[in-house]
Amino acid sequence: MCENCLKKCSFVSVSLRGELICPKAYDLTPCSALLSCPLLEPDGRPKPSDFSAALIALKDGHAVARHGWNGxxxxxxxxxxxxxxxxxxxxxxxxxxxxxFVPWVASQTDLFAEDWYMKGAA
Known part of the structure; x- marks a missing residue:
């Protein structure tokens, strides 16, 4: 990530796969380094990721889901x-x-799944 990204981000963490997670990356700011966020494909479509990225999106007010859910x-x-x-x-x-709407608690399967995505992304 570039210094510009770090200034714009309120929190940067590392996913289980070792990828840097920039929670502001899905704002699609002009900085090209932000487009490497594990939550979005370069064209803005949702990209499957792990629960750590999903949790950051939740904390930032976004809805998330899993491709593996049947409903x-x-x-x-x-x-x-x-x-x-x-x-x-x-x-x-x-x-x-x-x-x-009901309260939700993650299962072991949910926590370790790598098919999380941000709802409503482009």
Whole structure:
């Protein structure tokens, strides 16, 4: 990554495959080094990645999903409680096939899967 990327990113981490993860990369800023983000293909389409990249996207307000899930339209989002919430800490929820929202806990399979992608990317 170039210094320009590091200045724009609030957090840079390394995936299980050793790739640098830039959470702002999916903003598709002009810096060409940002396009190597494991969350997106160079043309902006979602790119399968691991859960560490998915978690960064969740923390940044994006929805994520797995290609390996059987249910159509299912996705995860993170909820940060406000003063009107019954929950006191942030949590991840899933949108089910029926469009219902329920709290979600990752399975071992989900944590180690490498088919995570960001929903709604180009």
């Amino acid at each position: 159509k339209g299912m996705y995860l989002k993170m909820q940060t409680p406000d003063e009107h919430s019954k929950m006191g800490l942030p949590y991840i929820y899933i949108s089910t096939v029926e469009g219902k």
